Amino acid sequence: MTVSLVIDIGGTYSRLAIMNQDHQIDHKQTYINYTHASFTDIINKYLNTYKKDLNDCQRCCIAVAGPVKNGYAKLTNINWELKTEKLLQDLPFKQIKLLNDFHALGYCIPLLTAEDLLTLQAGKRSHHHVKVIVGAGTGLGVAHIKQKPTTLEVYPSEGGHIDFAPINQCQIALLQFLMDKYEHVSVEHILSGHGIEHIFEFVCLEHNIKDEINHFDVSNYTAEDITGQKVIQLAIEQRHPLAIEAIQLFSEIYAAYLGNLALHTLPYGGIYITGGIARHILPFLQNETFLQIFKNKGRMSHLLEEIPIYYILNQNANLLGAGYYLTLTTESLVP
Incomplete structure (x- = not known):
């Protein structure tokens, strides 16, 4: 059976897997980027591990956290540069596709089932209308998706930098x-992991708590050195009132931002939320306040009531999208 290698390179981790013709993911491995000198080192380590299972693998799709243009990508949060031409020389593939991570995510939408989605607002879904996929993590990514009669078109953007x-x-x-x-000050300065740190620092200063927050049972942490991940953990565990306030503020800003995106494109096909942050703060996104703020757009509020909002539960979405992109863009491998 013909298989493809699909790869998702984030700011911290790279995930690699084999995808077969039935869009099934196998042999998924995660590598820490900074422990490797280059991306090529990671992919060669993976190829050496699964060489037997990759005999029929001639195609590879790489989704990267950064802009891609003319087969070139410079990753946003790690000092790596990728060039399709150089990768074809160094790696045993006849076809390599390089695309932005949210470009890849957009292509996962047709493969998602009802079990892959958590509905935050049902709305009035129309499959033929525009869809938006958005996710906060190391940064804030956005892409727009249009289903056409014979194909799927995905338009990546830098919507996190508005x-x-x-x-x-x-x-x-x-x-x-x-x-x-x-x-x-872009919205990504707020709707990201570092953004949560900014919000928490701001909330602490607003409450005149700058240096010592030990009395909230978070010994050895200060407003200056606490991480976004730690703020989320403290909020979800309800161990820190200012962490709860910070994540509540984050979710309210997220809701308003999604409402603005919705007014730009009227995505009656749905807004699809992804990303590790959303996964960890789902109780805040499922709160009625989130939807109230999303819809609070004055005379246009009634339009936003009709737009479906989903959270993508499938954590292989990037890899699925990269594989489906290969399916749609297959070139002849005959010399």
């Missing part, structure tokens, strides 16, 4: 706080 648009006095104060740190 200006942060506060909707109340608290968020205006947050913007002012961030303007002291950055020349340009």
Whole structure:
């Protein structure tokens, strides 16, 4: 059976797997990027491990966390550069496709089943209308998807870098706080792992708690060195009231941002949320306040009531999308 190698390179980890013609994922492995000198080292280690199972593997699709243009990608959060031409010289594949990670994610949508989705708002789904996929993690990614009669078109974007648009006095104060740190305050400065750290620091300062937060049972942590992951953990475990406040503020900004995206494209095909942050804060996204803020767009609020919102439960979505992209763009491998 012909198989393909599908790869998802993030800022911290690279995930590699084999995908067969039935879109089934096998032999998935995760590698820590910084422990390897280059991406080629990672892929060769994987190929050596599964060489027997890769005899029929001639195609590879690589989804990367960064912009891709003309077969070239410079990763956003690790100092790696990838060139399709060089990869074809160094690796035993006849076809290699390189694309942005959210470009790849967009192609997973046709493969998702009802079991892969958690419905946050049912809306009035129309399969033939535009879809949006968005996810906060190391950064904030966005892509738009259009289903056509014979194909699927996915349009990647840099929608995480648009200006942060506060909707109340608290968020205006947050913007002012961030303007002291950055020349340009994008929404990614908030809706990301580092963004949660910014929000937590802001909340602590608003409560005049700058140095010591040990009395909230988080000994050895301060507002300056606590991580986004730790803030999420403290909020979900309800161990820290300011962590809960920070994640609540994060989710409210996320909801307003999704509402703005919805007004731009009217995605009656659905908004699909992905990313590790959303997975860990689902109780906040399932809160009625989240949907209220999403729909709070004045005269246009009634339109947003009709837009479905889903969270993608399938954690292989990137790999599935990369494999399906190969299926749609298969070139003849005959010399």
